[in-house]
Amino acid sequence: MACYTAAALKGTLVTELPLLETTDLYCERDDRVLFSALNWRAVDGEIWQVAGVNGAGKTTLMRILAGLHGFFDGEVRWPRWLAQQQDPRQHFLYLGHKAGLRDELTPLENIRWWTSLHGDTVDDAKIFPALACLGLAGYETVPCAQLSAGQKRRVALSLLWIMNKVVWLLDEPFTALDADGVTLIENRLREHAANGGLVIYSSHHRFDDAVRHVRLALGEVEVA
Amino acid sequence: MSFRATLKREVVLAWRRPAEIINPLFFFVMVVAMFPLGVSPKADLLSVIAPGVVWVAALLAVLLSVEGLFRNDFEAGALEQMLVAPTNLYVPCLAKIIAHWLLTGLPLVLVAPLLGYMLHLPEQASMTLFLGLLLGTPTLTAIGAIGVSLTVGVRSGGILLALLILPLYVPVLVFGAGAAAYAANGAPVEGLLAILAAMLLASLTLAPAAVAAGLRISNGG
Numbered sequence: 001m002a003c004y005t006a007a008a009l010k011g012t013l014v015t016e017l018p019l020l021e022t023t024d025l026y027c028e029r030d031d032r033v034l035f036s037a038l039n040w041r042a043v044d045g046e047i048w049q050v051a052g053v054n055g056a057g058k059t060t061l062m063r064i065l066a067g068l069h070g071f072f073d074g075e076v077r078w079p080r081w082l083a084q085q086q087d088p089r090q091h092f093l094y095l096g097h098k099a100g101l102r103d104e105l106t107p108l109e110n111i112r113w114w115t116s117l118h119g120d121t122v123d124d125a126k127i128f129p130a131l132a133c134l135g136l137a138g139y140e141t142v143p144c145a146q147l148s149a150g151q152k153r154r155v156a157l158s159l160l161w162i163m164n165k166v167v168w169l170l171d172e173p174f175t176a177l178d179a180d181g182v183t184l185i186e187n188r189l190r191e192h193a194a195n196g197g198l199v200i201y202s203s204h205h206r207f208d209d210a211v212r213h214v215r216l217a218l219g220e221v222e223v224a
Numbered sequence: 225m226s227f228r229a230t231l232k233r234e235v236v237l238a239w240r241r242p243a244e245i246i247n248p249l250f251f252f253v254m255v256v257a258m259f260p261l262g263v264s265p266k267a268d269l270l271s272v273i274a275p276g277v278v279w280v281a282a283l284l285a286v287l288l289s290v291e292g293l294f295r296n297d298f299e300a301g302a303l304e305q306m307l308v309a310p311t312n313l314y315v316p317c318l319a320k321i322i323a324h325w326l327l328t329g330l331p332l333v334l335v336a337p338l339l340g341y342m343l344h345l346p347e348q349a350s351m352t353l354f355l356g357l358l359l360g361t362p363t364l365t366a367i368g369a370i371g372v373s374l375t376v377g378v379r380s381g382g383i384l385l386a387l388l389i390l391p392l393y394v395p396v397l398v399f400g401a402g403a404a405a406y407a408a409n410g411a412p413v414e415g416l417l418a419i420l421a422a423m424l425l426a427s428l429t430l431a432p433a434a435v436a437a438g439l440r441i442s443n444g445g
Contacts, residue, residue: 067308070440090310101301110302114305118309118311119311
């Protein structure tokens with residue numbers, strides 16, 4: 001097992017460390033093994049797809065990575081931030097299965113609260129263009145209840161333009177999006193990877209040959 | 225920063241969905257109004273049971289309203305965002321508890337003296353009833369929030385919540401209703417109110433930490 005104490009790291013550049021490393025990750029649900037012996041290293045500039053049939057445990061894996069799910073064996077480490085003694089959550093942008101928006105609030109209010117949880121004061125001047133870029137100009141102050149499922153997903157995804165995070169953990173980001181929306185998000189993911197970010201998304205949709213994948217198949221795991 | 229933002233968000237949410245403020249208040253008034261009808265309209269009997277009736281009704285109204293504290297955020301997935309955020313979870317939890325009390329608890333406190341009057345509560349006890357509820361209802365909200373944080377993912381968690389929380393409400397009820405009853409008899413109440421104040425401070429400072437831990441547990445450890 002790799003060791004990330006200060007002594008062991010002597011002479012290693014922090015930037016040479018992988019962003020994410022899992023060791024023998026094992027998780028089961030209702031006596032069914034979702035995945036076992038998942039050994040996975042992800043570095044910056046990569047896009048990873050978590051693939052698998054329905055019920056294979058994609059969402060569970062995403063939640064484990066985000067620190068939301070604690071019932072697993074093995075280890076999930078973020079070596080670079082471990083070495084820098086930082087809280088890895090500072091660097092995450094996690095978008096869950098559900099869009100995370102309250103219907104009573106407008107996109108603007110939802111996003112403001114969301115960013116405040118991350119301790120950022122985001123200027124409205126940054127939110128408006130992001131929403132406009134996703135085709136939501138004019139909907140900024142309409143309660144989310146009046147938006148369609150695809151539009152709500154776009155509101156949540158606007159955080160990809162608004163927040164400045166290294167690791168993107170996106171659970172089914174393409175759900176409910178139309179073809180234009182999918183292309184828009186694909187390009188944004190490529191752009192983030194090109195800028196040295198790490199994208200991990202769960203979906204059936206593999207949009208680029210450069211996308212690497214973790215395939216979960218009822219206990220079997222394939223990392224390629 | 226997340227404190228102010230959460231407080232503001234909760235107020236806006238309640239404003240857009242006023243039923244969540246008004247329903248507990250109506251429940252409170254209706255339950256108290258049942259007693260003269262069901263027990264007896266005689267002033268001497270009502271004035272004896274008034275402190276207890278108002279307190280029990282307020283307690284149930286708080287229990288009823290606190291159940292929704294995290295439900296909508298859980299269903300919308302907004303709770304997950306609270307949990308993954310790098311800020312200390314204590315802060316938004318405290319903000320949610322305070323906002324919830326301001327929006328649902330405070331109205332109960334404000335109408336309570338009126339209900340006391342309706343039940344022939346002696347006038348000198350009115351102020352004590354008011355002060356007792358002012359100190360006691362935020363405690364009830366804070367303690368209730370702990371139970372809600374643990375049952376938020378459970379289907380029909382309402383009964384479970386009541387079973388978990390009602391025993392913990394007993395001390396507040398005993399001292400709160402006791403203070404009003406003492407005041408009705410002309411006895412000094414400062415000591416009882418001081419104990420309520422102490423319970424308020426303890427629950428308001430400690431409960432958010434327990435709520436944060438409870439939310440992590442009920443969301444999968």
